[in-house]
Amino acid sequence: MLVKEHDELDALLREWKPPAPAEELDRRVAARYRAAVRRPLWREFWKLRISVPAPVLLAAVAAIVALVFWLRPTAARSMPAATPGTGSSLTAGGFQPLPNGEARVVPVSEVQR
């Protein structure tokens, strides 16, 4: 009898059905989820991954090595040989700074003296 009463009560209770949730709810939840899991761009940058096929990677490395070799410093280039019979030298012997930094024109006769 008790079980039967319970069955009747259950049957009556089940007549109370909820309305369907609004379709807008799904869109709202999805939008809120995206906003919740979105990270700052700078944090995404550190997790950036690039997938490259091995042949492409090897070709790129070879190209970089070749470029570095071609652009290397040319300090060891040989200087052209001096013409026989001529020479040049520059020494600081007898150098005297101008007094007060004043420049003056020296005539040729004074120089020869």
Add this chain to the structure above:
Amino acid sequence: MERSPVEPITEGSLVRSARGGDEKAFLAIYHRHRDPVYRFAWRLTGFTAAAEDVTQECFLALVRGTAFDGERGTLRTYLFGIARNLVLRRLRISGREAEESAEAVAPVDVLADLLAAERAELVAGAVARLPLFQREAIVLFTYEEMSMEEIAAIVGAEVGAVKSRLRRARESLHAALAPLLARDAEGRCL
């Protein structure tokens, strides 16, 4: 009613993926559990908008809150636990208040209401008049077909306490809806 026979391990990995930003995993969880969570919230709050808000916050809490541990229970009971807390917060009612009002069940004038209201509305009114702890027990047991152990895990009480709440809820509902039940019995006899 609508059970979701899914292995906890599968759901645990889905939750991890969802927490890591996998929207497909999140939507899989959401569509699997949306209706039960919504029904539960609706039957406790009595309002569509409130039930939708609770449903939304419940699934977002799964992503933002404490990580789900599949070894401590199923995802279903975990989600219902979150939804229950959200409803309690919404109703601004403490556990003590809900428990103390357990005996204060207002009688329903079924005969007077019968002329103006649908049977479902009478049932809704009778359930709504139950104290919260009894209401959630009857909703989880009758409408969501949960076991005593599952209900105890969700509401954070002993199985014995859940049985007691359920028995008192059924007694109150039986008394409140007695005229309807009697009419049903008469209808079958005729």
